[in-house]
Amino acid sequence: MCGITGWVSFDRDLRSASHTLDAMTETMSCRGPDDRGTWTDGPVALGHRRLAVIDLPGGRQPMTLDTPEGTLALVYSGETYNFTELRSELTGRGHRFRTDSDTEVVLRGYLEWGEALPERLNGMYAFAIWDGRHRKLVMVRDRMGIKPFSYYRTADGVLFGSEPKAILANPLARARVRLDGLRELFAFVKTPGHGVWDGMHEVEPGTVVTVDRDGLRRRVYWSLETRAHPDDRATSIAHVRTLLDDIVRRQLVADVPRCTLLSGGLDSSAMTALAARQLAGTGETVRSFSVDFVGRTEHFVADDFRATTDTPFVHDVVRASGTEHQDILLDSLALADPEVRRRMITARDLPMGLGDMDSSLFLLFKAVREHSTVALSGESADEIFGGYFQFFDEAARKADTFPWLVHFDEHFGDDVGVLHPELRRRMDLPAFRRDSYAAAVAGIGRLSGESDFEYGMRKICHLHLTRFVQVLLDRKDRASMAVGLEVRVPFCDHRLVEYVYNAPWSVKSFDGREKSLLREATADVLPQSVYDREKSPYPSTQDPRYAAALREQTRELLADPSHRVFDLVDAARVKHVTERDTPQNSTASRRGMERTLDLALWLDLYDPEISLT
Numbered sequence: 001m002c003g004i005t006g007w008v009s010f011d012r013d014l015r016s017a018s019h020t021l022d023a024m025t026e027t028m029s030c031r032g033p034d035d036r037g038t039w040t041d042g043p044v045a046l047g048h049r050r051l052a053v054i055d056l057p058g059g060r061q062p063m064t065l066d067t068p069e070g071t072l073a074l075v076y077s078g079e080t081y082n083f084t085e086l087r088s089e090l091t092g093r094g095h096r097f098r099t100d101s102d103t104e105v106v107l108r109g110y111l112e113w114g115e116a117l118p119e120r121l122n123g124m125y126a127f128a129i130w131d132g133r134h135r136k137l138v139m140v141r142d143r144m145g146i147k148p149f150s151y152y153r154t155a156d157g158v159l160f161g162s163e164p165k166a167i168l169a170n171p172l173a174r175a176r177v178r179l180d181g182l183r184e185l186f187a188f189v190k191t192p193g194h195g196v197w198d199g200m201h202e203v204e205p206g207t208v209v210t211v212d213r214d215g216l217r218r219r220v221y222w223s224l225e226t227r228a229h230p231d232d233r234a235t236s237i238a239h240v241r242t243l244l245d246d247i248v249r250r251q252l253v254a255d256v257p258r259c260t261l262l263s264g265g266l267d268s269s270a271m272t273a274l275a276a277r278q279l280a281g282t283g284e285t286v287r288s289f290s291v292d293f294v295g296r297t298e299h300f301v302a303d304d305f306r307a308t309t310d311t312p313f314v315h316d317v318v319r320a321s322g323t324e325h326q327d328i329l330l331d332s333l334a335l336a337d338p339e340v341r342r343r344m345i346t347a348r349d350l351p352m353g354l355g356d357m358d359s360s361l362f363l364l365f366k367a368v369r370e371h372s373t374v375a376l377s378g379e380s381a382d383e384i385f386g387g388y389f390q391f392f393d394e395a396a397r398k399a400d401t402f403p404w405l406v407h408f409d410e411h412f413g414d415d416v417g418v419l420h421p422e423l424r425r426r427m428d429l430p431a432f433r434r435d436s437y438a439a440a441v442a443g444i445g446r447l448s449g450e451s452d453f454e455y456g457m458r459k460i461c462h463l464h465l466t467r468f469v470q471v472l473l474d475r476k477d478r479a480s481m482a483v484g485l486e487v488r489v490p491f492c493d494h495r496l497v498e499y500v501y502n503a504p505w506s507v508k509s510f511d512g513r514e515k516s517l518l519r520e521a522t523a524d525v526l527p528q529s530v531y532d533r534e535k536s537p538y539p540s541t542q543d544p545r546y547a548a549a550l551r552e553q554t555r556e557l558l559a560d561p562s563h564r565v566f567d568l569v570d571a572a573r574v575k576h577v578t579e580r581d582t583p584q585n586s587t588a589s590r591r592g593m594e595r596t597l598d599l600a601l602w603l604d605l606y607d608p609e610i611s612l613t
Contacts, residue, residue, distance in 0.1 A: 002061070003028025003049040003481070004075040005166035006128055008137045008157035010213050014045040020170055021045045027165040030347070031077070031481040037061050039073055043157065044130045044137065047166075048075045051484055053254050053374060058099030065107055070132030074107045077162055078125030078147045079488065081250035086120060110138070115208055118221045122250070122493065126203070128160060136212035143222040144380075144492040145205030146473050152200045158211045163478070164197055164349040168606075174199060176609040182423075183432045185350060186416055189402055190470040191436060196350055198611070205470070222494065224465055226445030226458065229502045236507050239499065240521040247493045248274045251376060258374035259287035261364075261487070262325070264313030265536060266515055266526075267378030267387070271490055273525035275376060276321035287372060288323040290314045291364040293541045294331050301542060308536055316527040328367045332543035335359040336550055341601055347482035348475070351602035353415050355594035356541050361479045369485040379476055381491040383464040384500050385515035386508050387535050391460060401437050403460050404468055414588050415595035418569045418577060426612055440467055457505035465501060550593040554578045557600055565600040567610065 005024045007014060014021070021038050025047030029036070032049025039046045039062040048061040065072045080086070083102035086109055091097070095108045102123075109117045110129050115138060124146035129138045139160060141149045151160040152167045159167045167173045176198040184196045193204045203209050206222035231239060252258065252275060260272040276286040292311050300309040311327065318325040334340065335356045344358045345351055352358065368375055382388050390396035390403040399406050416424060444462045446455050473489070480487040491497075500508065500517060509516050514535050523531060557563060558575055577592040602608075 002051055002075075002077040003031030003162045003166070004047070004077050004126065004128060005159075005161040006044065006046040006075060006130075006137070007159050007170060008044050008130070008211060009154065010043050010135075011156040013042055015040045015042070017045060021047050024159075024161065024166045024169045025049060027169050028162060030484060031162060033484045035060060039064065041071065041073070041130070041132065043135070044073070046073055046075045046128070046130065051373070051481075051486060053079070053256055053486055056255055059101035059103050061103060063103050063107055065111060067111070067133060070134075071130075072107060072111060072132065073130040074103065074110070074127060076103045076106055076125065076127035078123055078127070078142065079251075079486075080106060080121050080123040080125060081247075081253070081493075082120075082122040115210070115219070118206075118208060122495075124489070124492070126162060134212070136210055139203050139209040139211070141203040141205055141207055143206040143494040144473070144489075144497065145202075145470055146477065146489055146492055148474055148477055149203040150195050150200055151203060151209065152195075152197075153216065158216070162481075164195065164200060165346075167200060168197070168349075173197075174609070175606060176611055178611045178613060179426060182610075182612075183427050183429060185352070186419075186427065187429050187432055187436070188405065188408060188471070189433055189436045190467050190474075192466070192470070197608075205466075224462060224497070224501060226447060227498075227502045228447060229499075229504060229507070231503075233507055233510055236503055236517060237520045240496070240517050243493070243496045243499065244270070244274060244490070244521060245278075247490045247496060248376070249278055251488045251490050252278065254374045256373035257287070257371065258376070259289055259368065259372040260323070261368070261375050261377045262288040262290045262314055262317060262323070263378065263538070264290065264310040264315075264317060264530065264533075265378065266519060266522075266530060266533065267381035267491065269313070269317045269378075269526060269530045270381075270518060270522035271376055271378050272317060272323060273321045273522065276323055277525060280322070286321065286323045288314075288318065288325045289328055289364070289368045289371075289375070290325070291328045291330065291360055292539065293335075293360075293543060294329050296539070296542060308533065310536065310539060313527075313530050313533055316529045320527045321525070326371070328364050330360055330363050330541075332356075332541045332546040333549055334363060335541060336546050336553070338553065338597075338601070341597065342605065343482060344479065345598060345602050345605060347478040349606070351595070351598035352475070353591065353595035353598050354475070355590060355598075356546060357538055358475070358479065360539070360541070361475070362482060365480045365485045365487075366483045369483045372485070374486045374488065375480070377476065377487050377489055378491065379472060379487075379489045380469050381515065381518060382535070383461075383469045384491055384497055385518045386457075386461065386505070387514040388464070389535070391457075391509075391514065397456060397460065401433055402440075402463055402467065404464075405433065409588070415591045417588075418573045418592045418596055420568065420570045423568060423612070454504055454506070457508075461501055461505075461508075465497065547590055547593075550590060550597070551578045553597055554593045557597065563600060564603045565596065568599060569596050 028049040034052040035050040046062045080102040083105040126147040126149035181196040195201045208219045396403040396406040
């Protein structure tokens with residue numbers, strides 16, 4: 001797991017641009033605290049920051065391979081979980097390896113199979129290969145988009161990086177956000193390939209982007225396709241379990257300490273229990289970590305969104321699976337610390353406005369990193385198996401919009417209300433969401449004879465797997481890599497995604513509950529309490545001190561009416577948000593303050609040009 005960056009300029013020799021390459025590379029230092037490397041050759045310059053996970057001494061990058069026709073050079077971020085099998089196949093084809101790293105397997109795999117390589121990979125990855133034989137750059141992203149990958153076209157080539165900050169460190173990149181970028185920030189709808197920053201794009205999941213003198217070409221090597229599901233319920237349950245056992249086994253491979261992130265929900269509990277059972281066979285004990293807030297378990301108040309607190313269920317899993325566990329307790333005032341906010345905005349390069357849910361994730365990962373380098377997470381199971389409220393809500397099922405937006409403001413609060421009315425009018429988020437929804441559902445295949453209800457549920461599943469999950473995966477990657485922690489997501493294995501996506505809803509939810517397939521596939525390793533537990537989202541603090549700290553910081557900002565943030569937000573509306581409601585502000589009030597503070601800090605840190613065109 002690492003940070004990659006690079007620059008291709010067909011009209012100049014980049015060997016004289018080492019200072020700029022160094023600056024681009026150093027922006028990735030958090031992603032790769034263990035090592036750095038750069039490589040230049042004529043029109044190409046590559047930079048790499050390494051988090052060493054497999055083959056600690058042998059996996060240095062950029063990694064090169066000389067051929068009679070020219071040099072191949074690779075910068076790679078991620079993990080290839082089937083690298084052992086690929087290595088054996090390549091060895092059988094005559095390749096001789098210098099290292100034990102999966103990086104060299106990818107490089108030699110490209111030498112053998114060229115741009116057909118990605119179809120053979122199982123993993124999470126973003127990598128770029130300079131092919132000196134054909135003077136072209138090949139950029140590849142994993143099927144689910146687990147690892148981020150941005151690029152920026154220039155007059156004679158391209159800039160790229162794991163994160164936008166690497167690209168913005170190059171003087172050729174203009175730090176500007178236009179109206180379409182602002183829409184991306186506020187709509188909670190992820191447009192595939194959109195980079196928010198003007199001129200910046202993302203390599204889309206399951207895509208190869210090739211750049212040479214003739215321009216830029218895209219090839220989709222994987223997408224979520226509709227297929228008939230051949231198996232009955234019992235066979236489906238058994239196959240899901242077989243896949244999960246294989247996935248967890250592969251993703252436990254590391255040469256550094258690893259652990260699991262345990263919330264006490266079905267997803268992380270199943271993943272932790274399977275990992276514990278597999279490692280027990282080798283005499284190892286799984287380490288697990290959970291997050292909670294000081295006093296939350298004792299003073300928890302149930303609401304329509306969260307019926308139970310996590311800790312009792314976490315401890316049931318710990319007892320059942322025998323993990324070596326640690327509860328990470330966060331103080332609510334730490335969540336409001338402006339330094340933590342700064343770290344998260346810097347990690348994400350954007351003001352996403354998720355407040356304490358971002359801050360707590362960062363602080364959790366920071367604490368876990370003191371003990372482990374690799375963590376397995378239950379992320380994405382809700383999207384794959386159908387775990388969210390909106391999968392079962394009739395209004396969300398019937399709405400001609402993204403289903404998570406139907407009750408979004410009710411659950412998370414409206415942060416658009418603090419914007420200037422004229423800006424809201426120009427953004428026209430309702431129209432943007434309508435257009436985005438129409439584009440998203442246009443290509444979803446329908447099986448012959450599929451009922452309207454089953455097809456409707458297929459659309460909801462497809463939207464979550466191609467739009468919603470991208471927001472969460474990016475958030476988790478940025479927060480974890482900001483502290484040099486590699487988070488793996490077993491439920492994003494493309495084999496599992498393809499299989500469960502195509503299972504009919506009548507199989508996914510055969511007992512009318514969320515994630516029935518996953519629950520039954522792992523029933524033998526789950527405590528009864530977790531088996532019976534209803535879905536509970538990622539925790540949010542209920543401590544009134546958090547809202548009080550937000551109010552104080554917002555008032556300090558309001559005392560500086562010349563701040564650039566008031567070009568975007570309406571000071572009178574922000575003031576109203578800080579003064580209304582009880583000392584424990586409503587969700588809407590909190591969200592408005594969080595978004596305002598995020599925007600202000602982002603403007604201070606990045607000084608972007610805002611263009612409302």
